[in-house]
Every structure is written in C-alpha cells, then in structure tokens.
Amino acid sequence: MAIDHHPPTINDPKRFFKDNVKQAVQIIKPSTGLLIAWIGLFVFILLWGSTPGKAQQPTPGGITDDQVNAIARQMYCPVCENTPLDVCPTQACAQWRELIREKLAAGWSEDQIKTYFVEQYGERVLATPPARGLNSLVYLVPPVAILAGVYVLYRALRSGKRPAQTAAPTPDKTETVPDEYMMRMEEELRKRN
Amino acid sequence: MIANFGYGSIIITFVSALYGIFAAVYGVRRKAPAWVDSGRNAMLLTWPLLTITALSIIFLLVTGHYEISYVASVTSNSMPLFLRITALWGGQAGSLVFWSWLMSAFASAVTLRKWDRDREFLPWVIVVALVTLAFFLILVLFVENPFDRLWLTAGGDVRTALFQPAGTTLYTPADGQGLNPLLRHPGMIIHPPMLYLGFVSFVIPYAFAMAALITGRTDDRWIRITRRWTLVAWLFLSLGLLLGGRWAYDVLGWGGYWGWDPVEIAAFMPWLTGTAFLHSVMIQEKRGLFKQWNMVLVILTYDLVIFGTFLTRSGVLSSVHAFAQSAIGPLFFTFIGLTFVISLSLLMNRWNELKGEGAMTSVFSREALFLLNNFLFIGILVVCFWGVIFPLVSEALGIVGQKIPALAGVFTGQKVTVGPPYYKRATGPLFAGLLFLMGIAPLSAWRHSTFKTLGRAAWKPTIASLIVPVAVFAGGVHSWPALLGFWLAAFVTFVTLYEFWRAAYARHRQHGESLPEALWRLAGRNRRRYGGYIIHLGVVLMAIGIIGMEMFQTQTQATLTQGEQLSLGRYSITYDSLSNFDYPDGRNVSRAVVSVFRDGKYLGQLYPRRDFYYESQQNMTIPGVRSSWEDDLYVLLVDWQPISSQSATFKIYHNPLVNWLWLGGFVFILGTLVAAWPDKDPQPATEKASRLAAQARA
Numbered sequence: 001m002a003i004d005h006h007p008p009t010i011n012d013p014k015r016f017f018k019d020n021v022k023q024a025v026q027i028i029k030p031s032t033g034l035l036i037a038w039i040g041l042f043v044f045i046l047l048w049g050s051t052p053g054k055a056q057q058p059t060p061g062g063i064t065d066d067q068v069n070a071i072a073r074q075m076y077c078p079v080c081e082n083t084p085l086d087v088c089p090t091q092a093c094a095q096w097r098e099l100i101r102e103k104l105a106a107g108w109s110e111d112q113i114k115t116y117f118v119e120q121y122g123e124r125v126l127a128t129p130p131a132r133g134l135n136s137l138v139y140l141v142p143p144v145a146i147l148a149g150v151y152v153l154y155r156a157l158r159s160g161k162r163p164a165q166t167a168a169p170t171p172d173k174t175e176t177v178p179d180e181y182m183m184r185m186e187e188e189l190r191k192r193n
Numbered sequence: 194m195i196a197n198f199g200y201g202s203i204i205i206t207f208v209s210a211l212y213g214i215f216a217a218v219y220g221v222r223r224k225a226p227a228w229v230d231s232g233r234n235a236m237l238l239t240w241p242l243l244t245i246t247a248l249s250i251i252f253l254l255v256t257g258h259y260e261i262s263y264v265a266s267v268t269s270n271s272m273p274l275f276l277r278i279t280a281l282w283g284g285q286a287g288s289l290v291f292w293s294w295l296m297s298a299f300a301s302a303v304t305l306r307k308w309d310r311d312r313e314f315l316p317w318v319i320v321v322a323l324v325t326l327a328f329f330l331i332l333v334l335f336v337e338n339p340f341d342r343l344w345l346t347a348g349g350d351v352r353t354a355l356f357q358p359a360g361t362t363l364y365t366p367a368d369g370q371g372l373n374p375l376l377r378h379p380g381m382i383i384h385p386p387m388l389y390l391g392f393v394s395f396v397i398p399y400a401f402a403m404a405a406l407i408t409g410r411t412d413d414r415w416i417r418i419t420r421r422w423t424l425v426a427w428l429f430l431s432l433g434l435l436l437g438g439r440w441a442y443d444v445l446g447w448g449g450y451w452g453w454d455p456v457e458i459a460a461f462m463p464w465l466t467g468t469a470f471l472h473s474v475m476i477q478e479k480r481g482l483f484k485q486w487n488m489v490l491v492i493l494t495y496d497l498v499i500f501g502t503f504l505t506r507s508g509v510l511s512s513v514h515a516f517a518q519s520a521i522g523p524l525f526f527t528f529i530g531l532t533f534v535i536s537l538s539l540l541m542n543r544w545n546e547l548k549g550e551g552a553m554t555s556v557f558s559r560e561a562l563f564l565l566n567n568f569l570f571i572g573i574l575v576v577c578f579w580g581v582i583f584p585l586v587s588e589a590l591g592i593v594g595q596k597i598p599a600l601a602g603v604f605t606g607q608k609v610t611v612g613p614p615y616y617k618r619a620t621g622p623l624f625a626g627l628l629f630l631m632g633i634a635p636l637s638a639w640r641h642s643t644f645k646t647l648g649r650a651a652w653k654p655t656i657a658s659l660i661v662p663v664a665v666f667a668g669g670v671h672s673w674p675a676l677l678g679f680w681l682a683a684f685v686t687f688v689t690l691y692e693f694w695r696a697a698y699a700r701h702r703q704h705g706e707s708l709p710e711a712l713w714r715l716a717g718r719n720r721r722r723y724g725g726y727i728i729h730l731g732v733v734l735m736a737i738g739i740i741g742m743e744m745f746q747t748q749t750q751a752t753l754t755q756g757e758q759l760s761l762g763r764y765s766i767t768y769d770s771l772s773n774f775d776y777p778d779g780r781n782v783s784r785a786v787v788s789v790f791r792d793g794k795y796l797g798q799l800y801p802r803r804d805f806y807y808e809s810q811q812n813m814t815i816p817g818v819r820s821s822w823e824d825d826l827y828v829l830l831v832d833w834q835p836i837s838s839q840s841a842t843f844k845i846y847h848n849p850l851v852n853w854l855w856l857g858g859f860v861f862i863l864g865t866l867v868a869a870w871p872d873k874d875p876q877p878a879t880e881k882a883s884r885l886a887a888q889a890r891a
Contacts, residue, residue: 064751065749065750065751065844066748066750069748069750069844074614076610082455082456083447084612087446087447087829089446089803089814094832122607123608123609124608125610127610127612127614127615128612128614129610134590137586138580138583138587138611138615141579142572145575146575149568153568156564157564
C-alpha cells in the first residue's frame with residue numbers, strides 16, 4: 001500500500017522538502033526510474049496534503065480531529081441536552097468543533113478555548129460546573145450528606161449496642177414493682193391494725 | 194368514533210377507581226365486607242376498561258387516523274405495523290395510558306391471588322393502587338389526552354382539542370411526523386415496557402407497606418407477602434436498565450453504554466433504593482431489625498418511581514421554564530410531595546411499634562455489613578439525586594437572585610450542566626465499597642461475627658485473589674484504580690464460588706449426591722440465597738466490563754480517502770467505499786464499508802452508517818462493531834463528501850472487555866430468576882418462629 005511510505009506528519013514543509021530532495025539525490029545514481037517515482041510520490045504528497053482532512057494528517061492549521069475531540073469531550077452545547085460535543089451529530093455542534101479547531105490552530109490553549117465558550121454561551125457548556133460561588137454546592141452537598149450518613153450509621157451501630165447493656169436492669173425493675181406493692185400493702189395493713 | 198369510545202372508557206375507569214377508593218375505605222371503616230368486595234370489583238374492572246382504551250389507541254395508530262394529534266405525532270405512513278403498535282409507548286400521552294394499564298394489571302393480579310389470605314391488608318392495597326392509578330388517569334384525562342383531535346380554525350391555525358371548538362373544521366394531515374428514529378430500534382421497543390413493569394410492580398410492595406402501617410400489622414407479614422413482588426419488580430427494572438444500556442451502545446453512537454443522562458439516572462434511582470431494600474428486608478426477616486428503615490426505603494422507592502416516570506416522560510428537567518410551561522410538572526410534584534408526606538406521617542404514627550426486636554451485637558456481623566451496604570446505596574442515590582436536580586436548583590436560585598437584587602451576586606442563576614465527570618468521581622469509590630462488601634458479607638455470620646472470625650474466613654480468599662491483580666500488573670496494567678477493581682472482582686468471585694463449593698461439598702458428603710446434583714439441589718433449597726450469589730457473580734462480570742470501558746477505552750478520529758488507513762492501538766481500518774440509498778421506511782442511508790485489520794492481519798469488514806429520517810429530519814449514527822471477549826472495535830461514520838464520497842471521517846473506539854458487561858447482565862438476570870422462582874410449597878412459617886425462639890434463648 002502506497003500509503004505506508006508516507007511520512008506521518010508534515011509539520012515543517014521546508015525541512016520536509018529538503019529531506020526528500022536529499023533522498024532523491026542519493027537515489028538518482030542507481031535508477032532514474034526510481035527518481036521519477038520519488039518525484040511522483042512527492043508531488044502526490046503535496047497535493048494530498050492540500051486537500052482537507054487526512055488520516056492522522058493535520059489539517060491546514062496542523063490540528064488533528066483527536067486534538068479537537070479532546071476538548072469537545074468536556075463540553076456540551078446548549079441545544080443538544082446531555083450529548084457531549086465530541087459525539088453530537090448535529091450541524092451546530094459540527095460548527096462548534098470547527099471553531100475549536102480554528103482556535104487551536106490560532107494557538108489558543110485548552111483553558112482559553114473553554115473560557116471563550118463560557119463567555120459566549122454561559123457555564124452550561126462545561127461538563128461540570130466550576131467550583132465557584134453557588135456552584136460549589138454541587139461538590140459540597142454529597143460529601144456533607146455522606147458524612148452525615150456516617151454519623152447516623154455510627155449512632156445506629158452504637159445505639160444498637162446500648163439496649164443490650166440497658167436491657168440488663170429491666171428485670172430488676174420488674175422485681176421492684178412487687179416490692180413497692182408489698183410495701184404499700186404492708187403499710188396499709190399496719191394502718192388498719 | 195373509536196377515539197370517543199376509548200376516551201369514554203378512560204372516564205369510566207376513572208370513575209370506577211374513585212368509587213373503588215371510596216368503597217374500600219368505607220367498607221373498612223364500617224366493617225362491611227360487602228363494600229370492600231365492591232371496591233375490589235371496581236379495581237378489577239379497571240383493567241378490562243383500560244385494555245379497551247389501549248386497544249382503541251392501537252387501532253387508531255395502526256389505521257393511521259392522523260386527525261388524532263397523538264397518532265400524527267408518533268406514526269407516519271412509512272412505518273411498519275409493529276412500530277405503529279409500539280408507538281403506544283412512543284409518546285407521552287400513550288405511555289401514560291400504557292403505565293396505567295400495567296399498573297391496573299398488577300394490582301388486579303395481587304387482589305386475585307392473595308384475596309383470601311390477606312383480607313385485612315387488601316382494602317388498603319386497593320386504595321393505594323387506585324389512588325396511584327387515579328393520579329395517572331387525571332394526567333391522561335385532563336393534561337395529556339391521547340384522543341385529542343386536530344382542528345383547523347378559519348384563520349388557518351391548527352388547534353388541539355377533543356371536541357370541536359367553535360368555528361373550526363376537523364384537520365387530517367396526509368402523513369404523520371413518525372416515531373422518533375431513536376425509538377425505532379428493537380432494544381428501544383422492549384426497553385420502555387421493561388422499565389415500566391419494574392416501576393409499576395414496585396407500587397405493590399409500597400401498597401402493602403402502607404396497608405401494614407394503616408392497619409397496624411407492623412410485623413414481617415407485609416415483607417413476606419411482597420418479597421417476590423419486590424424481586425419481580427427489581428428484575429424488570431434491572432432488565433430495563435440493561436436493555437437501555439445496550440440500546441445506547443448500539444444506537445446512540447457515542448461509544449458508551451451509560452452517559453449519566455438525567456433520564457437514565459431517573460430509572461437508576463429507584464433501582465438503588467430497591468436494591469438496598471432487597472438487602473435490608475433480610476435483616477428484618479432474620480433479626481427483626483431495621484423495620485422503620487425498610488418502610489423509609491419502600492416509600493423512597495415508590496416516590497422515586499413516580500419521579501422517574503415523570504422525568505423519562507417529559508423534558509421538564511431541562512429547565513425551570515419547561516417545568517412551568519406544562520401542567521404535568523406541578524401535578525407530578527404535588528403528587529410526589531403529598532404521597533411522601535402522607536406515607537411518612539403514617540410511618541411516624543407507627544414509629545414506636547416498628548422498633549427493632551433485638552439489637553446489633555457486632556460491627557462485623559452480617560446485619561452490620563448489610564447496614565453498610567444500605568448506606569453505600571443511599572450514598573450513590575444522594576449523589577445521583579443531587580446531580581439531577583442541581584441544574585434546576587441553580588436556575589431557580591438565579592430567578593430568586595433576579596428578584597432580590599441584594600442576592601444577585603450570590604445567586605447568579607446561570608444554568609449549569611452536571612455531567613459524567615461529577616458522577617464518576619463521586620460514585621466510583623462507593624461502587625468499589627459495594628464490591629468489597631459483596632465479597633466480605635457472605636463470610637460474616639449473623640449476630641456474632643468478630644474481627645477475628647471474619648478475618649479467619651477472609652484471609653484465604655484475600656490472598657488467593659491477589660493473584661489476579663499481580664497477573665494484570667505483570668501484563669502491563671499499572672493504573673492502581675484498575676488493579677484495585679480487578680482485585681475486588683477476583684475477591685468477590687473467589688468468595689462466592691467458595692460458598693457454592695463449600696455448601697455443595699457438604700451435601701455431597703452428607704447425602705452422597707454427586708457434586709452437580711448437590712449444587713442443583715442446593716440452589717433449589719435456598720433460592721434466594723444462591724440466586725443472590727449468582728447475581729453477585731453477574732455484578733462482578735459487569736464490573737470487569739465497566740473497568741475495561743472506564744479506564745482503558747481509547748479513541749481516535751480522522752478523515753480518510755478511499756484506501757487510506759487509520760490506526761488505533763493494534764487495530765487499523767481502511768476506508769473502502771461509501772454508498773447512499775433510500776430505504777422504504779422513510780430514511781436515507783449512508784453506509785460506509787471499512788476493512789478491519791489487527792496487527793496487520795485482515796479480520797473482515799464493518800459497515801458503519803448514518804441514517805437520515807426525512808419526516809423528523811433527524812440523523813442516527815449506527816456503529817459498525819467487531820466484538821470479541823477481549824474487546825470491541827467500534828467504528829462510527831462521522832462525516833463524508835456527499836457527492837464524490839472520496840473521503841469520509843471515521844471515529845474509532847477501542848472498548849476493552851465491554852462484552853463482559855453484557856455477559857454479566859445475562860448472569861445477573863439469571864440469578865434474579867433463580868431467586869424469584871416460585872417455591873413449590875407455600876412460604877414456611879418456621880423462619881419467624883425459629884427467630885423468636887433464638888431471641889428467647891439469647
């Protein structure tokens with residue numbers, strides 16, 4: 001397959017050109033046929049590189065789909081509820097991904113791009129809200145609730161043990177009742193006598 | 194005509210439900226069994242009546258009566274017959290009818306089966322079931338009427354009403370909008386009924402619990418009666434969740450099985466409390482503890498079921514405004530609020546009668562571990578519930594901020610998304626904790642386990658199971674959460690299989706049975722226990738799949754010209770061709786052919802495609818998947834040059850171990866069937882007696 005001979009990236013066209021010419025010059029002696037093949041291949045690569053979108057090949061800005069998706073995966077567009085941007089099939093989301101690609105090509109960092117989208121469309125574009133202000137509640141409530149649960153659990157396990165300890169005096173109580181009764185009876189009898 | 198017939202039938206159902214409630218309550222208060230019987234008859238009448246309604250809707254759907262608003266919104270000329278029938282639950286109005294129909298069927302089955310045995314409970318079971326049913330019928334009658342017709346006004350507007358508004362003529366569109374393409378998948382056709390069956394059958398244990406609270410029969414009777422109902426409800430709910438996951442994997446085209454979408458979570462929440470309930474009732478049966486807690490769990494499950502139905506059926510959670518626009522939102526919340534408050538007040542009323550019969554004696558006893566299990570399930574519930582409602586809370590507080598300027602700085606009210614990262618981070622450790630408990634709990638004993646006895650039972654499987662993470666580590670996996678996950682999976686498997694072995698071996702020695710026979714008889718004698726263990730094994734298999742997906746899934750995307758290759762790990766695909774054609778059911782299919790290679794070796798072709806539905810103008814991305822026990826190669830067609838199709842964009846996912854998830858699902862369901870399988874002889878009454886005897890001895 002011709003494709004396997006292609007260099008994986010063309011990040012620096014000048015150097016790429018030089019390397020290929022060097023190679024071509026080295027090969028020129030054994031066979032002019034090979035030289036023609038190399039030139040043909042070279043022209044093909046150049047043409048091929050100029051058409052948009054190639055396997056693992058960078059687009060004009062040198063940005064791969066994977067780089068775009070790495071950011072898009074962490075975002076949601078406001079229209080497509082609950083579908084992450086990297087897999088959303090709508091046209092609008094495709095345009096957003098294109099925007100990410102342009103920003104990446106312009107040298108923006110991941111954080112800058114996210115901030116840009118937040119400024120444009122609000123915090124809902126992020127997969128999780130930033131832990132600021134009221135939004136910190138989203139991260140605070142579950143741990144607090146779970147800690148409260150731990151406390152309840154602790155109480156439940158302890159109180160479970162306690163009745164076992166307090167259970168012991170109960171029989172005494174039942175014995176004291178007749179005692180009181182007897183004493184009152186005797187008292188009454190004494191009065192009568 | 195048929196529409197009026199169906200509508201009339203709902204009205205009669207509603208009236209007979211109201212009458213049934215009245216007759217049952219009156220009969221109990223006046224101690225007049227004839228009235229109770231009459232209430233029961235009213236309850237039994239609802240099912241045939243709702244069957245008429247459902248059949249009317251199906252008739253209208255199948256015959257294409259597009260003047261009916263519901264028919265026009267969920268069917269179209271190009272839809273095949275079976276999809277037209279299943280469109281009954283394809284939209285909100287129809288699915289509310291379907292829900293009511295199932296509810297009525299289950300409630301009727303209960304009153305038919307146990308009528309003579311539980312005469313004191315049944316009037317109240319009828320009341321609870323009929324109140325729930327009546328609520329759904331109110332929604333159908335007054336808010337989401339499946340029989341509403343379309344009317345054309347003189348001004349050319351289309352209005353929706355059951356009967357002809359003044360100055361309008363009946364409007365019959367030539368074609369309907371068709372069912373949402375996402376719902377045209379076989380998985381989606383069975384998934385909603387399974388989920389609904391699960392939802393509906395959880396009403397039965399709740400109804401018995403309420404009956405127990407009202408009548409004051411606060412012993413274990415209600416739990417014994419509803420044990421199998423609960424298992425059946427749980428079975429359907431689990432099946433519904435699994436099918437939903439499989440459907441998402443096959444159809445949604447995001448490479449996963451679970452997206453922490455509010456609708457998914459809505460179905461998951463009653464499952465969480467239901468699972469906690471299934472475990473904690475065992476403590477009540479064996480030890481007489483946690484009676485109050487079981488009531489709380491069953492009440493929570495019921496209200497989460499209603500909440501779940503509400504969430505899955507209406508998009509109201511997307512925004513406070515959507516909530517306010519539809520009458521359904523406030524009605525649902527009122528109903529949930531009322532039932533919750535009433536149930537809790539009934540519980541408070543009997544609080545002291547529901548005190549535990551004994552006491553927890555050891556932190557390492559099985560009951561304590563079950564308590565911990567409940568704690569973890571509720572922890573996951575809290576995380577889920579909070580994640581689902583937080584966007585709404587934040588938006589609502591924003592409105593407060595707008596009204597009160599002083600608070601505007603704090604309550605900014607920006608709508609937010611609470612997505613998968615939140616849920617994964619928060620629930621991951623809790624799930625791991627549950628796995629650990631699954632391993633350790635079978636080794637503990639009721640009452641008297643100590644750290645020492647538990648340690649003695651646990652050290653062997655602990656050591657033995659360490660082989661697995663060591664082997665995985667040697668295999669090149671160095672992520673510690675994954676190693677921990679694999680160790681837990683191995684630990685549970687070892688313990689569970691050991692439990693089977695120990696018991697089967699004992700039978701083998703005692704009764705001289707062969708080992709397979711001993712195993713068979715063992716499971717037959719204590720179905721709930723060994724069914725439960727099979728379920729645990731299913732969960733372990735699922736956990737392996739989930740670990741594979743969550744921790745080792747990789748992906749890449751690129752645009753390929755024909756003949757070009759894209760690699761991901763050991764796999765590569767070559768783009769061969771793309772064809773585009775119309776399909777008679779109203780879609781345009783763009784289907785790519787890609788060749789798959791692994792380590793350079795040709796494995797075959799895959800056909801990822803994109804279906805475009807003309808009626809709804811919606812796209813569906815159907816992946817091409819190559820499955821093996823090791824992994825799935827999951828190829829999506831993202832984009833292509835429409836005319837020349839010389840180049841196309843593909844996204845490939847490598848999903849390691851994902852098929853263990855589906856296998857685990859099968860084992861899980863099998864285990865539930867074993868546990869729920871009817872016994873030959875009626876429930877032995879000896880269990881409680883033996884427990885009381887044990888307490889008397891203690």
